[in-house]
Amino acid sequence: MTAAIIPIILCGGSGTRLWPVSRKDFAKQHAPILEGLSPFQGTLARFAGGGFDRPIVVAGAGGRFMAADQALAVGVAPEMLLEPEGRDTAAAIAAAARLAARRRPDAVAMVFPSDHLIRDVAALHAAMAAAAEAAGAGRIVTVGMRPTEPATGFGYIRPGEGLGHGAARAVARFVEKPDAAQAQALIADGCLWNAGMFCFRADVLLEEIARLAPEVAAAVERGVEEAEDDLGALRLGQGFLAAPKISFDYAVMEKTARAAVVEADFGWSDIGDWREVWRAAPRDAADNAAIGEAVLQDSRGCYVRADAGRLVATLGLEGLAVIDTPDAVMVAPLDRTQEVKGLVAALAAAGRPEATTPARVHRPWGWYQTMDLGERFRVKRIQVTPGKKLSLQKHHHRAEHWVVVKGTAEVTRDHEVLTVRENESVYLPLGCVHRLANPGKIPVEIIEVQTGAYLEEDDIIRIEDDFGRG
Amino acid sequence: MTAAIIPIILCGGSGTRLWPVSRKDFAKQHAPILEGLSPFQGTLARFAGGGFDRPIVVAGAGGRFMAADQALAVGVAPEMLLEPEGRDTAAAIAAAARLAARRRPDAVAMVFPSDHLIRDVAALHAAMAAAAEAAGAGRIVTVGMRPTEPATGFGYIRPGEGLGHGAARAVARFVEKPDAAQAQALIADGCLWNAGMFCFRADVLLEEIARLAPEVAAAVERGVEEAEDDLGALRLGQGFLAAPKISFDYAVMEKTARAAVVEADFGWSDIGDWREVWRAAPRDAADNAAIGEAVLQDSRGCYVRADAGRLVATLGLEGLAVIDTPDAVMVAPLDRTQEVKGLVAALAAAGRPEATTPARVHRPWGWYQTMDLGERFRVKRIQVTPGKKLSLQKHHHRAEHWVVVKGTAEVTRDHEVLTVRENESVYLPLGCVHRLANPGKIPVEIIEVQTGAYLEEDDIIRIEDDFGRG
Known part of the structure; x- marks a missing residue:
């Protein structure tokens, strides 16, 4: 039996794709979107059952108190690592890997975004075990999600040959976000979605970062050296800000010879728009998901969110999202909610405070x-x-x-x-x-x-x- | 030159057809639907320019203060007549006619609902002059609106022969609300919409009411005899309540030999649903009418009402009504807003206070x-x-x-x-x-x-x- 995996949870950034519930100043991962829990809380809860090491949460100055409070509310006390400012995922993961290495140089850690949804936790744990086995053998492992539709919003991974240790395979190729026809072909070819989850041994990762992204590694090293305690969290020093803004995929995964992929299917969603939330929510016979004080008459396939203390009544609607919050209401077809980001940008450009600050x-x-x-x-x-x-x-x-x-x-x-x-x-x-x-x-x-x-x-x-x- | 017409404005009743702005306890005629004015205020304003006698407003106990306050706000001090309880239009009009007769027995009065919209006030005044001419000659005149579509929500009037005094013609026939095919045929046949506006000499009307609806006449007579001053209004006595609930059309117009009709076209609407409001409102190039803090992106033919201090943002909508109020939001296709009444009935049956009481x-x-x-x-x-x-x-x-x-x-x-x-x-x-x-x-x-x-x-x-x- 190997030592327990250290979950690394990336909790920086802000999201407007679930506006008006999420805002620039109230990130999607902290919004109580599903049954009163936030995606961040849901992420923590997946590792609360024992068998995992204490999670490391990487947060920004803006979201840190929210993250700590929400963790406390689900009974988790993670190790908090604060970025003075976000420097994309390569730097964040490298900094967390340094903390993991302090626990044990060969600790196996696994990185999770904090704003995703996973329905089948047992299948997740099985995939984590498979990834950890390959990581223990020196691989840097990404989880490849079995596609459920020809999505154009994700990168794809083409798995290569088996590696001889468990389910992991080599990565034949990473593919940028495709168009719909390409996506269809990729799926037919056995490609998987790249879901932003990575598993590695801390020492292996730090070595690869130093070799493949030396500027990131140097800035992170200085940031960690200068780090100070800040009300119970570890705040990285200003040296961290010298790290170039680069993603972990681009800086490491696409370059390393140690890349591996574990195929999985655990009901994953990046809840990238309200349609994804609707899909994940319990629905009635008319395919409606209604939250709070919502009354739907002769409506089908709608997501109606009425948790601002106000009645939301619909009549004769089909496939619409109606999202009510104390200071803003949004109505859009569910299959166009991926455009909400642009709507929010337009609102922000017009100086509307509702675009950025929650009520x-x-x-x-x-x-x-x-x-x-x-x-x-x-x-x-x-x-x-x-x-x-x-x-x-x-x-x-x-x-x-x-x-x-x-x-x-x-x-x-x-x-x-x-x-x-x-x-x-x-x-x-x-x-x-x-x-x-x-x-x-x-x-x-x-x-x-x-x-x-x-x-x-x-x-x-x-x-x-x-x-x-x- | 004859004496000025006395406008009689019927302001009883409550309306839920413009829910959630109008409610059982906040009638449509008092809701600030169009450019900050209520339909009742719009009605009063049409007679404020001089040339008309002091209006008589018939109101219920529930709406009287609202009516008086709204009249004051547009600088009008009508004579207020209060019904202890509504007894439909025959009794209300008969009671108002008694007040008109006190001013001059042969006064010409004209009845208007308080919750209709009239765009062309000059054309209205011309129609009133034509109606008053026939009324002065002893006719009871209804205004027939030239139809703009084969509406099934109104009764129709078939005009007969000319009467020799001005534009008025005899009424050949009153037709109950038709189905769509019948409506088409009625329009082809030259029939007009019955819009609930009536013009008569007070003495003629009282005589006809006494003959054709003696129970109404007797109850109204007692109600007026027992009437008392109530904070500046005249409150009808309890005897009024003996009047049977019967409409003026049914009690008088369809029976009297004195019926006449004046054809008119003055941009009339009964604003019976949100689609009518949308039609009457100023619209942009994409056919949207947006009120208040509304931001419409890639939306067409919508009516978005955001006057509750909250932002309403739409994306990719077509032909929808989005009505935001402090305690309730409603979303429905404009061409189904005639079903709002049923929605409100369902809400009321479910005990929702928003169905009846405004915020x-x-x-x-x-x-x-x-x-x-x-x-x-x-x-x-x-x-x-x-x-x-x-x-x-x-x-x-x-x-x-x-x-x-x-x-x-x-x-x-x-x-x-x-x-x-x-x-x-x-x-x-x-x-x-x-x-x-x-x-x-x-x-x-x-x-x-x-x-x-x-x-x-x-x-x-x-x-x-x-x-x-x-």
Whole structure:
């Protein structure tokens, strides 16, 4: 029995393809898309049953608290590796491999994107065992998914000869994203989808990276040397930023002589658009998937998402996605949802905040959401996680009324510290220095009524902050 | 020159055909459907240019304050006639005719539904003059609209011979709503749409009603005799309720020997469904009508209504209605929006409050709207019209925090009366007797945060009320 595999979960990046649920500032992997769990949580859960080593999660500064909170919510405490800025997958994987090598130089690790769906976990584990066997023998193994349709959105892998150790075969050829006719031919030829999952021994990988992508290897080495603890995570140093932006496929897989492929079929989807989500969701007799307060009349093959507390009613629709969120609704045919990315780009270009920022804004201490906005006022609901506190701050242009509706808050107001209980309120005049904290064991929720001539987020002067924000 | 025509505007009833904008408790005629004006306001505006006598508005108890407020907003002060309960159009028109006869026994009045659209007001006025000429000569005149398509949703009128006074002709026959083939034949035969507009001399009408529908006439007579002033409106007495529910067409037009018809074409629509609204709305080159924060990409022939403060984005749609409101979104093909009524009936049967009550609830003193709802709290925005006050009240199950965000409120709290200015707040503990009033010249807006275990509207004990509510 070999040592347990170390799952490496790539959790950087942001996704707009499931807009308006996912946004630039709220990545697809963190959106509770399937039965209340996010794809990131689903990814962690696949390795929670024992038999695996502690996962390494590679995240960016933007998503780190979200990743840690969501991991905690499913009972996992991964090793967190922070990139100061994303440098594509070659650098991220190399950095994670260095961490893996610290545990054991010959540790077998396996890389997973955090925003994919896998339905058959037993089949995944079997594929991982096959990949690990070849990786243990010095191979760098990719998982080739058996195609279910002539998709044009993926690269393809043509498997070559067997390698003598288990199910792994050599890679005869990597094929770039094809057109539909080529895709058909590739499938007939036995080619597989390239799904972005890689298995290797840490020492082998680091050696190959150093040989095939020396600039990446050097930058990662410096980044790891300079790395510092940052609130329990390991933050790579600035040296990491010298790494060229290059994918692992391009930097390593397509060049190494050690490439191998394990064929698998475990109900995989990259949930690249709403049609994929619809396919993965439980559906009724009319092929509809309806989430939340949705009422579908005489509608077929639709995905209706109504989890913003509002009723969504459809009549006579066919094959449509109707996605409702607190601040944006999107309606499009499911078979055109791959174009959502372009729609979001157009919205962003037009300066629409809904393109980038979600209605509920997650912060290291909890979240807030604007519930009402008038001419000279704004109403927010704010939730503070037990034990957390917001920054000590003041505003130039607004006064705030806080009404506690759940839990017990500790409020600093200039030189006093007040305990504010459920159904009590406190007034924070313009310019006063204040702080909201939750010293208790349950979440604190407050309704904040801001009044003033300017009510945007950038009117905030932080005097002190637990989370290192300026 | 004859005396000016008295417009009679029928403003009872409720409509769900433009759901979710219109609701059982927010009739279509009051919804700001076209360029910010409601159909009722549009109807009033057609007679505001001078040349008409003061309009008589027949309304129900439910819609009266809304009707009066909307009339005021367009600078009209109609004579208000209140039905204790609706008794269909024969009784409503007879009661209004009695009021018209009080002004002058031989006054010429003309009846209009309040929820129709008329694009060509000059053509309307010309048709009214023609109808009034025949009415002055003792005819009861209906306006026959020149059909634009073989509609199956209207009755048809077959005009007969000329009458010797102006454009009016006798009515050869009234035809019930036909099927499509019959409609085609009726149009080929020169038949006209029956649009529910009637012109008559008050004395003639009352005489015909007494002869042809004596039960209606008797009940209306008693109702008017017992009528009392009710906050500036004339409220018909309970005797009115003895009137049988019967339409004016059936009770009078189809029976009287005095029936006449004036043919007209003034861009009329009964805005019976969203397709009609779309047709009436300004449209872009792709035949889309978009209201509010709507972004349409590669979409054609759609009606997208985004006036709830939320972004509505569409991609690749054709011929769809997307109607967004604060608490409900509806998506349906425009050519099936005549089925919305059935959808709303199904929602109502399922106990969905969105089927009947709008998010913004109008009251005689202004309106309120729930902006956030949590486990033990509710946040409302409340607006109070200048000079108005809510009832003196208390609650058994909730405490309230009020933050004034606009104007200056006068707050009664048990035995004190407080002046609460913008950016000030007041706390109303559970059980305290309180009242909110706006003594100023601009609307007062407050954010109300309710906390408690039960937060529904029926937890209210009214101790005193300006509007006669229990």
